[in-house]
Amino acid sequence: MRNAVRHLVSSAILFWIVLTITFLLTRAAPGDPTTLLIAPGASAEEQARMRAELGLDAPLLVQYARWAGRLFKGDLGESFARRAPVSTVLAEAIPVSVGLGAISMALTFLLGIAIGMYQAARRGTVSDRALTIATTTVYAAPSFWLALALIATFTYGAARWGFPAWLRLPAFGMRDPASDATGLSALADLARHAVLPVLTLAAIGAAGIARYSRTIAADLLSQDFVRTARAKGATPGRVYLRHVLSNAWPPLIVLLALAIPGLLAGSVFVEGVFAWPGMGRVTLAAVAARDYPVILGATAVYAAAVILANLAADLALPLVDPRRRA
Amino acid sequence: MPSLKRDVAVPLVLLALLTLGAIAVPTLSTDDPRAMGDVIAQRFLPPFTTDGHGGFHLLGTDRFGRDIFARTMLAARVSLVIGVLGSLLAGAIGIALGAFSAWRGGVVDRLLMSAADALLAIPRLILLLVCAALWRPGMWTVIAVLVATGWMAVARLVRAEVLGLRSRPFVEAASALGARPSRILWRHVLPNALGSATVAITLGVGGAILLESGLSFLGLGVQPPQPSWGNMIADGRDAIVIAPWVALAPGLALIVTVVASTFLGDALRDRLAGESATALRDRA
Numbered sequence: 001m002r003n004a005v006r007h008l009v010s011s012a013i014l015f016w017i018v019l020t021i022t023f024l025l026t027r028a029a030p031g032d033p034t035t036l037l038i039a040p041g042a043s044a045e046e047q048a049r050m051r052a053e054l055g056l057d058a059p060l061l062v063q064y065a066r067w068a069g070r071l072f073k074g075d076l077g078e079s080f081a082r083r084a085p086v087s088t089v090l091a092e093a094i095p096v097s098v099g100l101g102a103i104s105m106a107l108t109f110l111l112g113i114a115i116g117m118y119q120a121a122r123r124g125t126v127s128d129r130a131l132t133i134a135t136t137t138v139y140a141a142p143s144f145w146l147a148l149a150l151i152a153t154f155t156y157g158a159a160r161w162g163f164p165a166w167l168r169l170p171a172f173g174m175r176d177p178a179s180d181a182t183g184l185s186a187l188a189d190l191a192r193h194a195v196l197p198v199l200t201l202a203a204i205g206a207a208g209i210a211r212y213s214r215t216i217a218a219d220l221l222s223q224d225f226v227r228t229a230r231a232k233g234a235t236p237g238r239v240y241l242r243h244v245l246s247n248a249w250p251p252l253i254v255l256l257a258l259a260i261p262g263l264l265a266g267s268v269f270v271e272g273v274f275a276w277p278g279m280g281r282v283t284l285a286a287v288a289a290r291d292y293p294v295i296l297g298a299t300a301v302y303a304a305a306v307i308l309a310n311l312a313a314d315l316a317l318p319l320v321d322p323r324r325r326a
Numbered sequence: 327m328p329s330l331k332r333d334v335a336v337p338l339v340l341l342a343l344l345t346l347g348a349i350a351v352p353t354l355s356t357d358d359p360r361a362m363g364d365v366i367a368q369r370f371l372p373p374f375t376t377d378g379h380g381g382f383h384l385l386g387t388d389r390f391g392r393d394i395f396a397r398t399m400l401a402a403r404v405s406l407v408i409g410v411l412g413s414l415l416a417g418a419i420g421i422a423l424g425a426f427s428a429w430r431g432g433v434v435d436r437l438l439m440s441a442a443d444a445l446l447a448i449p450r451l452i453l454l455l456v457c458a459a460l461w462r463p464g465m466w467t468v469i470a471v472l473v474a475t476g477w478m479a480v481a482r483l484v485r486a487e488v489l490g491l492r493s494r495p496f497v498e499a500a501s502a503l504g505a506r507p508s509r510i511l512w513r514h515v516l517p518n519a520l521g522s523a524t525v526a527i528t529l530g531v532g533g534a535i536l537l538e539s540g541l542s543f544l545g546l547g548v549q550p551p552q553p554s555w556g557n558m559i560a561d562g563r564d565a566i567v568i569a570p571w572v573a574l575a576p577g578l579a580l581i582v583t584v585v586a587s588t589f590l591g592d593a594l595r596d597r598l599a600g601e602s603a604t605a606l607r608d609r610a
Contacts, residue, residue, distance in 0.1 A: 017444040029460030140584035142539050145559055145577035152570035265451035287459040295456060299448060306447050
């Protein structure tokens with residue numbers, strides 16, 4: 001219990017440091033966001049008025065104090081570019097990214113662990129080597145390149161190689177703009193649009209997890225307790241499920257926490273290429289427009305996701321690994 | 327001399343070929359890979375075609391009729407330099423800070439490590455985006471930003487190694503013999519702590535190349551007319567439906583490079599380090 005409290009406090013401090021660093025980074029950057037916001041040909045006085053209006057004319061410490069004070073009350077400020085509360089901007093985008101991320105994450109782990117364990121069981125064979133080259137190659141591909149390659153396959157390739165109609169998957173957006181379908185058919189439309197983005201994220205994620213879980217499983221398979229279990233006549237299925245997988249949980253949980261930043265980053269490009277209005281697109285737009293409040297809000301969301309994932313892993317480890325119970 | 331095993335030799339040969347191509351191909355190519363060719367006759371030629379002027383295009387041409395193979399090799403110069411320098415400099419700073427932090431201990435150690443943890447808690451790509459977008463884009467900005475966001479993992483690794491080595495008998499022996507602390511750190515501790523850092527730096531080259539391509543893809547990295555793999559992929563994005571090779575070909579060169587550096591890192595890990603080196607890379 002005391003352990004949990006300590007983790008919680010240090011996570012909160014870490015979160016605050018992250019936000020402060022981001023705040024300082026935006027303020028330390030050269031340039032002035034109002035030049036991008038103000039109408040062309042506006043006078044210097046108008047620009048100065050705008051700076052004052054946005055609170056950018058105050059000394060750095062005052063700006064920081066104001067921002068921190070508002071944040072304590074749960075107010076993330078107002079977007080410079082969209083003139084809407086940052087919380088609204090983020091609330092629109094988060095469900096899109098979370099949905100995309102959750103489905104990809106589930107697929108990533110199912111596929112990745114399955115491939116890794118299969119390889120570990122057949123270590124040194126041709127299929128193991130082939131899978132190592134395959135996973136390393138996929139893991140080496142930038143997500144936007146893989147996304148474009150999939151789009152090329154399902155547009156250029158579909159036309160050239162004559163794909164059947166059901167296999168012609170949409171490459172852009174979340175829904176068919178021409179359709180006003182509701183209910184189930186709208187859901188089916190969304191699912192069709194989700195295939196390529198999910199495939200991109202899951203392929204790269206699974207490749208990374210497979211590389212890692214192969215090492216974990218190969219390590220466990222060479223342990224004495226596995227040899228003992230085999231010697232006692234345990235079936236291969238029992239060996240893998242009881243002895244290997246149950247011992248693989250602690251590193252896999254740590255891995256789950258480690259995989260989240262990669263997934264968040266990957267979604268920036270995948271949302272960009274497939275035109276999905278999620279956190280990635282919001283971040284890119286905010287960065288391009290020097291929309292400081294949104295940049296800070298988005299970073300806060302990302303950092304919170306990473307810190308919470310680490311915290312959850314720290315708290316979950318003792319549950320699956322009795323050696324870690326103090 | 328011990329014979330080079332295949333797991334080290336194959337990636338090294340691949341990387342050497344690529345470096346050679348990056349140096350030779352743009353120099354030897356008859357047309358400037360940055361200048362527009364005969365746009366009408368030469369644009370969007372598919373791979374393995376010969377144009378009306380008798381020029382052969384291994385990877386086809388882009389919308390300005392420029393040869394994609396020559397451009398990919400020209401881009402390799404930038405991408406390789408950024409990848410190697412970005413990872414090496416970040417690694418050097420990480421080693422220095424990690425060793426210093428472990429050696430000094432106390433408040434300095436705690437401050438440095440909480441700074442590292444804080445920076446690690448922001449996905450590296452987001453940190454890169456914020457930095458790269460707010461400062462002037464270009465090759466040196468990309469390298470600076472890669473270094474600023476890349477030292478933490480190596481610092482953590484080296485710090486852990488140094489802390490582990492400090493209580494080893496040979497360090498105590500050196501100190502009992504009257505060696506100065508700086509000599510102990512330099513001669514006895516650091517050489518033993520560098521194994522996992524070397525692996526992390528090698529694997530980091532692939533990560534840095536991926537991140538550079540990501541920034542350049544978004545227009546925040548290397549700026550045209552200077553080609554880099556990332557901005558070439560961005561360039562072909564609009565033509566993905568009619569001429570997919572424009573975007574996909576530079577990516578293949580990138581993938582070969584990153585795969586080679588990953589296999590090299592894996593081979594080094596088998597020799598130098600335990601499983602401590604990071605397995606999941608920052609990526610784009």
